[in-house]
Amino acid sequence: MSLIKVFYFARLKESLNYSTEEIELPSDIETIAELKVLLAQRGETWANLFSDKQTVRAAINHTLVDNDARIKSGDEVAFFPPVTGG
Amino acid sequence: MVRISVQTEDFDAGAELTQMRLAHPEVGALVSFVGQVRDLNDGAMVSGMHLEHYPGMTEKALAAIANKAMQRWEFADALVIHRYGDLKPLDQIVLVVVASAHRQTAFAACEFIMDYLKTEAPFWKKESTPEGERWVDAKEVDEAAKNRWNR
Numbered sequence: 001m002s003l004i005k006v007f008y009f010a011r012l013k014e015s016l017n018y019s020t021e022e023i024e025l026p027s028d029i030e031t032i033a034e035l036k037v038l039l040a041q042r043g044e045t046w047a048n049l050f051s052d053k054q055t056v057r058a059a060i061n062h063t064l065v066d067n068d069a070r071i072k073s074g075d076e077v078a079f080f081p082p083v084t085g086g
Numbered sequence: 087m088v089r090i091s092v093q094t095e096d097f098d099a100g101a102e103l104t105q106m107r108l109a110h111p112e113v114g115a116l117v118s119f120v121g122q123v124r125d126l127n128d129g130a131m132v133s134g135m136h137l138e139h140y141p142g143m144t145e146k147a148l149a150a151i152a153n154k155a156m157q158r159w160e161f162a163d164a165l166v167i168h169r170y171g172d173l174k175p176l177d178q179i180v181l182v183v184v185a186s187a188h189r190q191t192a193f194a195a196c197e198f199i200m201d202y203l204k205t206e207a208p209f210w211k212k213e214s215t216p217e218g219e220r221w222v223d224a225k226e227v228d229e230a231a232k233n234r235w236n237r
Contacts, residue, residue, distance in 0.1 A: 010138055010210035011221045026094055055224075062143035064206055078140060078208075082224030083136070085168060085209025086121055086201060 002027070002073040010078035011054065015045055025071065032058045033067040037078065055082055088152040088164045092144045094171040099181050106163055106185050113162045113185040117192035119200050125175035127222070130215040137170040137179070140208035144168070151202040155195045161186035166199065168209065198235055204228040 002025035013019045029035055036058075040050035050056060058065055059078040071077060091097075105152050107116055123135050151163045163185040173179060182199050186192040211222040 007140070009140055009208065010212070029220050059140070059208070061141055062140075064147070078143070079206060080140070081210065081221070083205065083208055084211045084222045084224050085139070086204040086205050 004071060004073065005076045007076065007078040009078065011081050012049055012079055015049060025073070030070055031067065032060070032065060032069050032071065032077070033070060036067070038078075039079075050079075056080070057082055088149060088156065089166070090145050090152065091165075091167045092139060092141075092148070093167065093169060096169070096178060097167045097181055099178070102165060102167070102181060102183060106165060106183055110162050110185050111167045112187060114187050116183060116187040117186045117189070117193040117196040119180070119182045119196055120178055120182075121180040121200075122131045123173050123175050123177045123179060127213060130213075130217065132175060132215055134172060134214040136172055136212045136214075136219075136221075138210045138212070139168075139170045143208050144170075147207045148203065151199055151206060154202070155184070155198045158198070159186070159195045160192045161191050161195050163234045164195070164199065166203070168203070168207070170209065199233065201228070201232045205232045 003027055004023055004025055007020045024065065029038055036050045036056065040047045044064055056079050060069055060071060060075050099118060103116055103118055115231040125132055125139050148168065152166055156164065161184055165183040169179055182196050184192045184195040205228050211223055213220055
């Protein structure tokens with residue numbers, strides 16, 4: 001069983017109305033890009049957020065990663081809009 | 087040696103500069119950057135701002151950025167303080183200080199740290215305007231500013 005923890009921030013958190021969940025990763029989902037496709041299938045709000053209409057950045061275990069980064073069991077994955085600090 | 091602080095409290099830039107200066111007799115140059123909340127952004131009056139961040143990742147990202155700068159320039163010391171939570175115009179948001187033997191390194195490293203912070207540190211600004219609240223969009227120009235360090 002591949003259980004991961006997923007966090008959402010800023011505009012994403014607000015649109016989805018929650019900030020974190022645990023997801024059991026299907027065996028065919030191995031990368032951030034594949035996880036985004038899976039999430040986009042959850043409904044209209046999810047599709048709007050995760051189907052490349054807007055940029056969603058990702059981190060695995062607190063490190064920024066690209067779409068082709070691989071996810072493994074126990075990882076903490078985060079999705080968020082491009083950052084705007086400073 | 088790099089000090090990172092992510093905090094809601096305000097900071098005293100002058101006191102931080104003095105403290106770093108007095109800790110380093112080998113240092114001839116300190117360069118600092120202070121960012122503050124503006125009352126006007128993208129054509130709207132801003133009455134306040136909420137800064138969200140990713141606890142756990144933020145500190146790590148800022149330390150990685152400062153250490154990357156230190157590997158490139160080998161300066162003596164650096165400090166990054168970034169606030170989060172509710173801020174209003176004229177509030178300080180961020181302080182970066184770099185201390186080095188000579189000024190060129192301190193100027194360059196301070197700018198490098200800010201350019202990377204703007205594009206890689208997990209902070210998100212939400213502004214309060216007369217039309218309501220709005221998330222601030224990331225700017226292409228910030229990404230370009232970071233990328234010029236890789237040319």
